[in-house]
Amino acid sequence: MSSEVRFVDFKSDKQPTWCPGCGDFGTMNGMMKALAETGNSPDDTFIVAGIGCSGKIGTYMHSYALHGVHGRALPVGIGVKLANPDLEVMVAGGDGDGYSIGAGHFVHAVRRNVDMSYVVMDNRIYGLTKGQASPTSREDFETSTTPEGPQQPPVNPLALALASGATFIAQSFSSDALRHAEIIEQAIEHDGFGFVNVFSPCVTFNDVDTYDYFRDSLVDLKEADHDPHDYDDAKEKILEGDKEYMGVLWQDEESVPYHQTHGVTEDMTEIPDGAADGTMDLVREFY
Amino acid sequence: MPEDLNWAIGGEAGDGIDSTGKIFAQALSRAGRHVFTSKDFASRIRGGYTAYKVRTSVDRVESVVDRLDILIALTERTIDENLDELHDGSVIIYDGERTSMQDVEIPENMVGLDVPLKGLAEDAGGAIMRNVVALGAACEVAGFPIEHLDSSLDKRFGDKGTAIVDNNQTAARLGQEYTAENYDHDYGYDLETTDADYVLLNGDEAIGMGAIAAGCRFYAGYPITPATDVMEYLTGRIDQYGGKVVQAEDELAAINLALGAARAGARSMTATSGPGIDLMTETFGLVATSETPLVICDVMRAGPSTGMPTKQEQGDLDMLLHGGHGEIDRFVVAPTTVSECFWKTVEAFNLAEKYQIPVFLISDLALAVTEQTFPPEAFDMDAVEIERGNVVEGDDIDAWLDDEGRFQAHFPTSDGISPRAFPGTAGGAHMTTGLEHDELGRRTEEEDVRVEQVDKRAQKVETAKEREEWDYREFGESDADTLVLSWGSNEGAICEAMDLLAENGEAVRFISVPYIFPRPDLTEAIEAAETTVVVECNATGQFADVIEHDVLERVQRINKYDGVRFKADELAAEITDCIDGEVSG
Numbered sequence: 001m002s003s004e005v006r007f008v009d010f011k012s013d014k015q016p017t018w019c020p021g022c023g024d025f026g027t028m029n030g031m032m033k034a035l036a037e038t039g040n041s042p043d044d045t046f047i048v049a050g051i052g053c054s055g056k057i058g059t060y061m062h063s064y065a066l067h068g069v070h071g072r073a074l075p076v077g078i079g080v081k082l083a084n085p086d087l088e089v090m091v092a093g094g095d096g097d098g099y100s101i102g103a104g105h106f107v108h109a110v111r112r113n114v115d116m117s118y119v120v121m122d123n124r125i126y127g128l129t130k131g132q133a134s135p136t137s138r139e140d141f142e143t144s145t146t147p148e149g150p151q152q153p154p155v156n157p158l159a160l161a162l163a164s165g166a167t168f169i170a171q172s173f174s175s176d177a178l179r180h181a182e183i184i185e186q187a188i189e190h191d192g193f194g195f196v197n198v199f200s201p202c203v204t205f206n207d208v209d210t211y212d213y214f215r216d217s218l219v220d221l222k223e224a225d226h227d228p229h230d231y232d233d234a235k236e237k238i239l240e241g242d243k244e245y246m247g248v249l250w251q252d253e254e255s256v257p258y259h260q261t262h263g264v265t266e267d268m269t270e271i272p273d274g275a276a277d278g279t280m281d282l283v284r285e286f287y
Numbered sequence: 288m289p290e291d292l293n294w295a296i297g298g299e300a301g302d303g304i305d306s307t308g309k310i311f312a313q314a315l316s317r318a319g320r321h322v323f324t325s326k327d328f329a330s331r332i333r334g335g336y337t338a339y340k341v342r343t344s345v346d347r348v349e350s351v352v353d354r355l356d357i358l359i360a361l362t363e364r365t366i367d368e369n370l371d372e373l374h375d376g377s378v379i380i381y382d383g384e385r386t387s388m389q390d391v392e393i394p395e396n397m398v399g400l401d402v403p404l405k406g407l408a409e410d411a412g413g414a415i416m417r418n419v420v421a422l423g424a425a426c427e428v429a430g431f432p433i434e435h436l437d438s439s440l441d442k443r444f445g446d447k448g449t450a451i452v453d454n455n456q457t458a459a460r461l462g463q464e465y466t467a468e469n470y471d472h473d474y475g476y477d478l479e480t481t482d483a484d485y486v487l488l489n490g491d492e493a494i495g496m497g498a499i500a501a502g503c504r505f506y507a508g509y510p511i512t513p514a515t516d517v518m519e520y521l522t523g524r525i526d527q528y529g530g531k532v533v534q535a536e537d538e539l540a541a542i543n544l545a546l547g548a549a550r551a552g553a554r555s556m557t558a559t560s561g562p563g564i565d566l567m568t569e570t571f572g573l574v575a576t577s578e579t580p581l582v583i584c585d586v587m588r589a590g591p592s593t594g595m596p597t598k599q600e601q602g603d604l605d606m607l608l609h610g611g612h613g614e615i616d617r618f619v620v621a622p623t624t625v626s627e628c629f630w631k632t633v634e635a636f637n638l639a640e641k642y643q644i645p646v647f648l649i650s651d652l653a654l655a656v657t658e659q660t661f662p663p664e665a666f667d668m669d670a671v672e673i674e675r676g677n678v679v680e681g682d683d684i685d686a687w688l689d690d691e692g693r694f695q696a697h698f699p700t701s702d703g704i705s706p707r708a709f710p711g712t713a714g715g716a717h718m719t720t721g722l723e724h725d726e727l728g729r730r731t732e733e734e735d736v737r738v739e740q741v742d743k744r745a746q747k748v749e750t751a752k753e754r755e756e757w758d759y760r761e762f763g764e765s766d767a768d769t770l771v772l773s774w775g776s777n778e779g780a781i782c783e784a785m786d787l788l789a790e791n792g793e794a795v796r797f798i799s800v801p802y803i804f805p806r807p808d809l810t811e812a813i814e815a816a817e818t819t820v821v822v823e824c825n826a827t828g829q830f831a832d833v834i835e836h837d838v839l840e841r842v843q844r845i846n847k848y849d850g851v852r853f854k855a856d857e858l859a860a861e862i863t864d865c866i867d868g869e870v871s872g
Contacts, residue, residue: 013691043711068570072570079505080548082505082531087551269551279499280668282524
């Protein structure tokens with residue numbers, strides 16, 4: 001069955017309400033393509049969406065999905081995956097959802113290394129609330145709530161992931177359809193937590209981090225002779241301030257996902273009609 | 288009241304008070320005696336004052352009393368802290384060679400037994416066993432056969448090897464012999480043993496065991512007193528049934544992890560205390576509107592804010608009934624005894640899945656730290672029934688697809704209960720959201736759909752009110768003029784208070800309410816009584832407010848908010864005051 005699945009099967013009949021030209025269209029198309037290419041089907045896939053423009057994604061895709069509380073998408077996704085390891089779990093959210101209100105969960109999701117993927121649609125702005133600074137906004141980026149700019153350095157999500165012990169760190173660009181889908185595919189196939197920061201430009205509220213800016217500045221690691229398995233090289237590139245990269249920066253070849261380190265392999269959804277065999281032993285323990 | 292003995296060991300945190308107390312309680316339980324334990328403790332790792340108290344009788348014991356017969360005092364403060372409970376003839380066992388105890392003064396009317404606990408422990412193999420020496424001395428004082436203590440020591444230390452067990456048993460004997468040889472005193476105790484088999488457990492353990500029995504396979508939590516024991520109980524044990532405990536980074540994550548597992552189709556829960564509930568409240572609405580079956584347990588402690596983390600209170604009722612913005616459909620269940628902690632947990636999972644709704648399971652510190660004896664049949668696993676509600680798969684999916692073949696996870700049925708397809712089920716793919724949504728789970732702001740979905744969720748509650756038994760537990764004289772109402776852990780103390788009242792010729796009808804919402808209709812009972820008294824551990828009378836709202840009649844209130852659970856004798860006096868007040872007023 002899976003070989004027959006095409007990326008349009010992951011598309012719902014609901015028309016997106018994103019602004020024309022929004023980066024999220026490309027981000028979503030790449031996710032759908034990557035899910036189909038990796039042999040998944042809508043019935044075996046669970047998408048968890050955060051809050052914000054990006055959070056609408058669950059509605060526009062066809063799969064099992066939950067659109068939850070702002071910032072808590074990752075814990076939901078982890079819960080889904082642990083309860084049923086056979087599901088393909090992908091969490092998608094924005095930079096506010098992931099690096100501001102949900103930053104704590106990001107750190108710990110990275111540490112847990114559950115076999116799932118996390119796609120952050122990073123537009124460096126709060127779009128749904130009409131243009132306030134986000135945690136990845138530039139220091140001097142003027143917005144309605146930061147008239148002088150945030151005047152604090154933006155979060156470096158890749159460095160945050162690295163410091164948290166990430167086993168897969170990638171960055172992509174929503175308008176480079178082929179490369180984007182390819183990178184998401186690698187994140188899905190990674191044996192552990194596949195984290196992809198996707199530059200997904202906001203055409204309405206961000207006139208700095210634009211399509212043109214990313215097109216001009218992004219360095220594709222595929223063409224830069226980068227070895228994603230070289231930790232020191234990855235670290236150097238991630239911490240470099242003056243360049244932005246596209247591609248897989250770091251992949252730990254030794255990655256052991258949570259279900260192996262913690263022995264979670266069974267589908268937890270099937271239970272007997274009464275107390276399981278042997279539960280009377282639990283009572284006797286108290287004798 | 289039952290003929291009982293009240294025993295305690297107290298000292299500083301870090302003195303091994305809990306584990307020593309548990310060993311003695313287990314010995315009594317293994318000797319076929321009933322046990323009811325309580326703890327005085329402060330929230331610190333070392334220092335301060337902490338005590339483990341055991342009330343034991345051949346008859347069932349359901350509460351603590353203000354009387355201490357035998358006290359092992361490792362610090363002088365232990366004696367000071369318990370002066371109110373000690374009485375003429377109380378026995379105090381202490382080690383006069385311990386630096387801090389050299390100048391200790393035993394009150395004149397009491398019996399002080401100076402036993403070189405450390406020295407005798409060293410003779411047995413190590414100073415670490417000094418508390419066990421004290422237990423041996425206590426056996427001598429209580430007239431309790433030391434073989435039962437041997438059995439308990441074997442349970443406690445068996446996995447550390449026979450040498451450790453032997454040394455501890457020797458230490459106990461040295462304490463017993465020293466006491467017998469050096470103090471020629473008739474203490475007047477002769478603890479009877481019976482052939483009864485009992486298990487000894489606390490409310491948190493009963494909740495954990497109930498969860499496994501109910502088929503819970505996923506637990507996420509963040510450590511917090513006094514709920515941590517639920518998590519510690521499940522850790523390792525739930526794995527044997529294919530489940531997992533995940534320690535979350537905070538309670539925000541804990542409830543969302545549990546929610547995720549529940550959406551995947553696992554029976555899932557989280558447990559916390561008040562401060563954790565504050566954080567989890569963020570997600571209550573999502574659980575309800577996404578119609579996800581989830582059990583959320585609050586083991587209450589004294590608030591607000593950090594409050595008194597190791598003290599008893601029932602102050603979270605309003606929050607659990609109403610917490611969260613908007614209007615959130617939910618059930619609220621509050622077990623009244625340790626064994627009921629088990630059964631109500633099982634029931635909470637069934638209710639959650641049958642009605643696809645959040646179920647709050649309210650326990651409290653008094654239940655959590657009380658270790659109580661029960662016959663094993665009180666936890667009869669064969670009696671556990673699991674009902675999963677309207678889960679659909681295979682061809683049954685078709686009945687729930689719309690004209691375009693889309694699964695309608697929020698279809699507004701007449702009873703409000705929609706079909707549930709676990710992810711992975713062919714043809715069942717659907718989304719859901721905390722946004723108001725249509726029957727497909729997609730966002731909507733259409734007025735008629737909004738009303739339809741709100742009504743549908745409310746209808747589930749109405750359906751449950753009709754289909755389920757929301758009964759109460761009743762004690763005493765059903766035609767008595769005085770009606771006592773309570774909820775949660777106060778049941779035991781009230782039952783014993785009734786015995787005291789009966790001795791004074793006061794008849795009382797007592798209704799203990801385990802279902803807070805939906806709850807039984809108490810109108811008739813209240814109208815039939817001359818005096819209605821609502822007993823609860825909080826300052827404002829949150830349950831009393833609920834009852835008054837239900838019956839539109841004023842009730843009397845007994846409130847306790849000093850951080851200590853109700854005791855039978857003080858309750859009896861307060862109930863009498865209420866009755867007298869009503870008569871004179």
